[in-house]
Amino acid sequence: MPKITSAKTIVTCPGRNFVTLKIETSDGVTGVGDATLNGRELAVASYLDDHVIPCLIGRDAHQIEDIWQYLHRGAYWRRGPVTMSAIAAVDMALWDIKGKIAGLPVYQLLGGACRTGVMVYGHANGQTIEETVERAREYVQAGYRAVRLQSGVPGLKAAYGVSKDKFFYEPADADLPTETVWSSEAYMRVAPELFAAARQALGWDVHLLHDVHHRLTPIEAGRLGRDLEPYRPFWMEDPTPAENQARFRLIRQHTTTPIAVGEVFNSIWDCKQLIEEQLIDYIRATVVHAGGLTHLRRIASFADLYGVRTGCHGATDLSPVTMAAALHFDISVPNFGVQEYMRHTPETDAVFPHAYRFQDGMLHPGEAPGLGVDIDEAEAARHPYRRAYLPVARLADGTMHDW
Numbered sequence: 387m388p389k390i391t392s393a394k395t396i397v398t399c400p401g402r403n404f405v406t407l408k409i410e411t412s413d414g415v416t417g418v419g420d421a422t423l424n425g426r427e428l429a430v431a432s433y434l435d436d437h438v439i440p441c442l443i444g445r446d447a448h449q450i451e452d453i454w455q456y457l458h459r460g461a462y463w464r465r466g467p468v469t470m471s472a473i474a475a476v477d478m479a480l481w482d483i484k485g486k487i488a489g490l491p492v493y494q495l496l497g498g499a500c501r502t503g504v505m506v507y508g509h510a511n512g513q514t515i516e517e518t519v520e521r522a523r524e525y526v527q528a529g530y531r532a533v534r535l536q537s538g539v540p541g542l543k544a545a546y547g548v549s550k551d552k553f554f555y556e557p558a559d560a561d562l563p564t565e566t567v568w569s570s571e572a573y574m575r576v577a578p579e580l581f582a583a584a585r586q587a588l589g590w591d592v593h594l595l596h597d598v599h600h601r602l603t604p605i606e607a608g609r610l611g612r613d614l615e616p617y618r619p620f621w622m623e624d625p626t627p628a629e630n631q632a633r634f635r636l637i638r639q640h641t642t643t644p645i646a647v648g649e650v651f652n653s654i655w656d657c658k659q660l661i662e663e664q665l666i667d668y669i670r671a672t673v674v675h676a677g678g679l680t681h682l683r684r685i686a687s688f689a690d691l692y693g694v695r696t697g698c699h700g701a702t703d704l705s706p707v708t709m710a711a712a713l714h715f716d717i718s719v720p721n722f723g724v725q726e727y728m729r730h731t732p733e734t735d736a737v738f739p740h741a742y743r744f745q746d747g748m749l750h751p752g753e754a755p756g757l758g759v760d761i762d763e764a765e766a767a768r769h770p771y772r773r774a775y776l777p778v779a780r781l782a783d784g785t786m787h788d789w
């Protein structure tokens with residue numbers, strides 16, 4: 387059996403920080419896992435280096451479930467984004483190793499393909515509605531079947547999801563958190579106008595998505611959902627903070643606009659009530675922050691009981707290792723919805739060579755054994771860590787709000 391002989395974390399910053407776990411076995415087979423937690427990267431690297439890796443050495447790399455249970459139960463202190471991202475990285479690397487030894491792409495080990503490819507959505511954004519719709523048109527012309535729309539808000543210097551760069555979006559932009567000012571009132575006026583303009587320009591054959599990014603109260607979210615209904619959004623994402631899952635009952639009472647939640651979740655307990663009360667339509671939890679493929683499959687199976695579909699997070703702060711692992715998950719689950727695909731920069735892709743390819747609005751994980759992604763350590767070493775924080779948001783009167 388392939389024993390784990392060594393493991394290490396690799397921190398690199400090709401334009402933004404990534405933490406990668408690399409595990410080596412007695413067979414000489416290696417596997418990689420993403421351990422990136424935007425703005426808190428070194429916490430996960432330390433959790434792995436100082437607390438997890440010593441416990442891995444000598445274990446049977448094939449025992450993915452037992453190692454998962456050992457790291458989850460054995461820590462005593464359970465859950466949380468740092469812990470579950472570290473466990474996720476181990477899980478991804480062990481599935482990578484298992485696939486390489488079996489000579490099969492991981493999706494074949496997960497039950498095989500349930501679809502020909504994985505529908506993805508791109509990110510159209512702009513300072514104005516016109517700019518955003520123009521970007522969306524470019525995504526449609528590039529073959530995307532689904533596009534997220536995020537525009538600036540008149541009167542606000544910055545709005546979530548609006549990038550200075552036309553194609554790439556990276557919110558962790560400063561050595562200390564950038565302070566932004568938010569107005570829900572101004573935002574709630576412009577979002578329906580954005581969707582009206584987009585439907586007018588693009589028609590009905592493209593899925594349009596939107597990320598509220600945790601910023602509204604439940605009743606405001608109910609109002610926004612109702613205002614968007616004429617434009618049939620594919621989903622309204624993160625309408626309100628989800629620590630209290632019961633908050634979503636009020637939104638559900640007021641709108642049929644589909645709801646997606648979960649990119650900040652790290653375990654099934656964060657979404658159990660949302661799913662069993664059918665308060666959401668898509669679960670956004672992803673491989674790197676929700677305990678890896680092993681735990682994410684449990685969440686997807688539970689969601690399937692209630693007709694909730696997957697819609698995994700796929701922002702640039704999730705490395706190509708997560709994107710590769712997510713595609714093996716996406717193509718193999720029965721209740722797949724859509725996969726976010728915020729493309730990485732060429733600089734990042736050079737550090738993480740990968741097999742997945744975009745074609746006709748879809749990604750496919752490829753047929754390489756394992757996850758089909760690796761880390762070029764020499765290239766990674768060229769990009770030293772650089773501290774970066776996500777922004778924070780305050781209201782005009784200084785009250786802390788949700789970014």
Ligand SMILES: O=C(O)[C@@H](O)[C@@H](O)[C@H](O)[C@H](O)CO
Pocket residue numbers: 424557597599649699700701702703726728776
């Ligand atoms: O839906 C999304 O992609 C966003 O919510 C992310 O861009 C999110 O802001 C970042 O992943 C935070 O690091």
Ligand SMILES: [Mg+2]
Pocket residue numbers: 597599623624649
């Ligand atoms: Mg989001």
